[in-house]
Amino acid sequence: MSINLHAAHGSIDFPIRSRDHEMSRATEAIARESQWRQVVRSPQADIADITISRWEEARSTSSHQATTPEDCYFVAIALKSTRAKLTRDRQVVFDGTMPEGTLYVTAPSKPLAVQFQSPCAFLHFHISADHFPAQLAAAEGLNDLVLLRDPLAAELAKALIERGDAADHQFTFCIGQTLAMHLTRLELPRARVNALPKWRLRRVEQYIADHFDRCISLSELANVAGLSRMHFAAQFRAATGYRPREYLLKYRIEHAKTLLATTGRPLAEIALAVGFSTQAHFSTVFKRISGQSPARWRLASKNQRFEVEALPRRRPSADGDWITSAAA
Template sequence: MFTDLQAAHAWIDVQASPRDHQVHQAAQAIPKENEWRRLDRRPDAAMEDITISQWQDARTASSHEATTPMDRYFVGIALKTTRAKLTRDRQIIFDGTMPAGTLYVSAPSKPLSAQFQAPCAFLHFHIPADQFTTQSPATDGVDDLVLLRDPLAVELAKALIEHGDAADRPFARCIVQTLAMHLTRLELPRARVNALPKWRLRRVEQHIADHFDRSISLSELASVAGLSRMHFAAQFRAATGYRPREYLLNHRIQHAKTLLATTGRPLAEIALAVGFSTQAHFSTVFKRISGQSPARWRLGSKSEPLEVEAPSRRRPAAERDWIASAAA
């Protein structure tokens, strides 16, 4: 299950700046895992009530398994966009692109297998079960919550990365308590929607990759998938985490970034080349998704190595890390 909770964009595009070095130093205070969801501990070391760590893997493919301890919840927040497949008891829970800012939860005693098909970086929380509000009727829903894109969770992770220190236990505890309380109060969907089958998804993705430079309607994409508009929109979102319109706009912006960084073409020309009818609309969408205007983004790209991926013919290229230094 992948829920958006009305978040227009739960990932954040951050350009390199002198302040990034400060962020990097703060991030280093959070210990890094040598193995997925495992920290090196002395044999006589007791499990802390709250454990926060970082996991990153630069490999293009990796597989991992872990079972959440019986007395705590596990929460992971993606620091960069990756491709992932999550499996529990031989049942595929999620298989696709996981945008930066995605949060997923594993309840006590629950096993989980993860396969990453791209480099990844996560902030991991091991939270005692008693931190969750047991009186809340939504607590049972957390047991089944798998994937979520939620703006508040993203902001809490940012605060921890930017200001958290391993020795600052009160700050970390406050962040974790707020996150736990927030998760138990979420209004989760009552009905599950089947994800768009992969063969239909590939057809839609290919169609977008071939025609993103012109107007593409929801009816057109639904026709390509062979479904009604209503069923297509719901199943596409369940499969990718994106509304069809949001997916298309992200694909256009990623292609625009490539043109901005590798050519000197005017903004108006680039806007038309990636499917926008006006430069003004292009600039508005670009800033909403990337956090900067096209001109400012282009200026920043000239002073650092190009990190923009060419748009994939299968999925929109990964957004730039929302906290690049934390994933370094």
Template sequence: MFTDLQAAHAWIDLQASPRDHQEHQAAQPIPRESGWRRVERGPNAAIEDITISRWEDVRDGSSHEATTPENNYFVGIALKTTRAKLTRDRQIIFDGTMPAGTLYVSAPSTPLRAQFQAPCAFLHFHIRADQFPAQSPVTDGLGDLVLLRDPLAAELAKALIEHGDAADRQFVRCIGQTLAMHLTRLEPPRARVNALPKWRLRRVEQHIADHFDRSISLSELASVAGLSRMHFAAQFRAATGYRPREYLLNHRIEHAKTLLATTGRPLAEIALAVGFSTQAHFSTVFKRISGQSPARWRLASNGERCEIEPLPRHRPAADRDWIASAAA
């Protein structure tokens, strides 16, 4: 839900000229990008060692290219689930479902092409290389790194989004430094597991989408993928960042959010509609994944829409299915 300060900014944007709007964006601690990875800077703005910006695109498909500056690392954290394909030159770095909370890193002087097949929202961190510990061997592995489930990165992004325009530059810089330190302490997996092939993953995702309102066992999903339970579970987690059970629960909660936001159906009825046997279990899982009870989430969602709807042509609506699902 917008704070009073954020609502005031939205009103100011309506009255300001395009130039005033650009200067206002550049002055914000977390400016919105005018283009993918493109941050507008004021004429007298100093180049900072850590810059954080926000990128949103409501289109069902888009394509972008950018090269990371020679002295910077680029880090993206997904605020909502999307489908993406990341490539460098002719090498495919990632291709598939990118859950909310996904973190990916591009090393200095590295070109990256991104194709999104669904609406997307990201926080982008532009971090100078000297913000990482000197002579750290871990930074050698940061290029083309994609982590589909990073709880700490999800929490850092959540903190920034919750503060919004009220965040000061010192707070933003502290979050960026924490992320840089976190990246250097990541431990590579001891044993590499091949990700579930895309065609198998899509069959499983479609099966879950068609039958999430009933009980689905691990054996059933493994059978859909054509693998043993053990191999399926490991490969599914490598492809999505989620255990099959976690993925199913997140899918149910995302569908429940749609029903909460667009209908007045009772919570008990929504719980049954998305596959939970009791309202109590539904509420417990919903709060664990989203950070709020279903009733509170519905109130916040309805209030958010009321504040945003009078200004649809001037300020995009805030995402309702943002990063909380990645912090489970």
């Protein structure tokens, strides 16, 4: 089931050179996974019944499979947007875009296979079934649950990432408890909405890319997809995690960022160029999506570029590989 809510290295390998090294890895509050959903559970995590790890995959496509242990739920939070297909026994659980903040859950003893169709990064939680009501486990209400752009999940992930190596087991345990409470209090959907088929989605995405600088109605996009307004809106949201209007606004803001970073055009001119009728509306939407006003974002972008340009370059080596070294 899926709910839409408001809101590098291929396989990271950690060679174990000694038992001491393995033990130090096992005592990390947030461990790095050497394989998808595979992590050494620390003694502290066993006591707390909560294990948190991080998975990153830089390849454009990758496939993995795992089975959730019989005594816990598996919960994943996307740290950046990715495209993924989740399947179990040849049945599709989810197929579409998982925006940053997407959360998905697998019940105890359940196998799951995934195909990532773009680079990805996730926080993974193994939370003891004791943290969930028995009746919920019996009904499998949380199995195959996908929450697109869940605001609380995004904030919890942000809190963990910001702590980084400073995160301790008590802190991660509190985060895991909060996540479990959040899941048990959700109003679960009665019916599943299928995601918009990829070929329809591509048509809509291309139409938005070609006409984002003018007003686009829901009926217009539904006609492009060949569906009624109601069915299109629900399926588009299931596929992207965004309402059509939200997706259009985000697309406009991303294009505006390019103009802000690469040109000196006035804000009012940029606002009109990306489809906003006034600079005030543009600034309001930009700050809501980006967390900064357009002027502050432009200044930060310039400062960051100047800092990169000011970095000292290495002296060229005899083999001429200094450019590669500096870029790395």
